[in-house]
Amino acid sequence: MSPVLPISEIKQQYQDEWVLIAYTQVDENLSVTEGEVLAHSPNVETLYHLLPQYRDRAVAFEYVGDLPEDLAFIL
């Protein structure tokens, strides 16, 4: 079991990655304030595949980082 960390520390450790967090605190905007890092990957689908093993835990997907400046979104 990993330690519960504040979100500031998680963001420092996993820059430019997706993090799957078993959260212990969220604010009113559903932003995680602290939790346990279950997994991390640059590929979010890797984390999706872990969901079945964490059915009994409240988890959050958190992307740590900003969009690249040269990336445009048109969906």
Add this chain to the structure above:
Amino acid sequence: MRSIYPVQKSGNLFFTNASVARFNEEPRILRLLVDTGASQTSLSNVLLSELGYTWSDSTPKAAILTGNGVIQAPVVQVDWFHCLGQRSENLPVLSIDLPISSYINGILGMDFLLRFEAVIDVGKRQILLP
């Protein structure tokens, strides 16, 4: 009195968090792109599949006009969906193929924003609900 929800800004885009869950299961918090150009709220098909949702050829589909033409996306009813302080049960969402490096888990579309009469204040980076 309106409720105020700050959004996260990255580049020229706004993001907000939502949670989804199956009945009797723990919630999953997601990162959604706030998209007034999207008529329907949509979630990653891989995510929906791992949440236990399934679809088949007989599942209702919606035609989506994208930059690459028209595609068909299954419409999946999510047991519950919570966003901007509003909880919806059996919310229909589109199951879409998002690029791996899309930086989002899904899209918060106009169906949700209109239903709850959301006002997006771009300057203050917030969404207001009545």
